[in-house]
Amino acid sequence: MEHPNIVTFEVYGDYALFSDPIMRVGGEKCSYQxxxxxxxxxxxxxxxxxxxFIWFIDEVRIMNQIQTEVKGVRTIKYCHGKEGSxxxxxxxxxxxxxxxxxxxFEWNENREELRHDRNENKHHEIAKRMIRKGGRRDVFLGTRECQGYVEPCEFGEGKGFYDNTPQLDFGMMYHGITYADEAYSKETKNKMTINxxxxxxxxxxxxxxxxxDCQVHKTVKEMKIKPFGSENFSGSSEFGEVL
Incomplete structure (x- = not known):
């Protein structure tokens, strides 16, 4: 179903590291494809x-050939030894x-205290304007050292490397985390869930x-929702109108 508040954009960068959170603790890291x-x-x-509201990603188009590059990185040791080693x-x-x-985007039904801010046209227009400006905050492709850049685009325009590839299967992989304030069922309410x-x-x-709709869901821990009240909206551009 097509939603009236769809946004499309292109994001690009020299490097990206989309890894499983389990691999973020330390040691070797390897990006998904x-x-x-x-x-x-x-x-x-x-x-x-x-x-x-909650953003929902509908489609992604892989424009460039999937290539990898290995880099040596000096990391802090996660074992007993000299300080700063x-x-x-x-x-x-x-x-x-x-x-x-x-x-x-869709309204976050877990945020009834923000019901008065549900102005679809306002948020849609702000989102499109922010895409044209390259974003409100710095954009990263998976991790801090991989700077990304955002530009508006028409989804499907231009030539992609895999346009003539019938199908590629990537196996079971990490989808994302459902936090308590984005819970969608009794099982995910007041919990952090990995999909x-x-x-x-x-x-x-x-x-x-x-x-x-993911095939596998795993509850990680109990989690409470941080409440937002009207005091958060007064005099704050973060929660108020964008000038």
């Missing part, structure tokens, strides 16, 4: 976000990355499923 749902959602949230790790990055993204799914690319395009 494609961006995760959570990473794309984070990119769009850096462009424009408010707790009133370092170790050498090898990180496997994606390089020369470019993606087209289509997404939409796993099975992405398939067809002619360069991956249709991303919603968090509740």
């Amino acid at each position: 494609i961006p995760t749902y959570e990473a794309l959602k984070g990119i769009l949230s850096s462009v424009y976000w408010k707790p009133t 370092n170790d050498l790790s090898y990180y496997t990055y994606l390089k020369n990355c470019r993606y087209q993204v289509k997404a939409h 796993l799914w099975h992405p398939v690319m067809k002619k360069g395009v991956i249709q991303l499923c919603r968090p509740e």
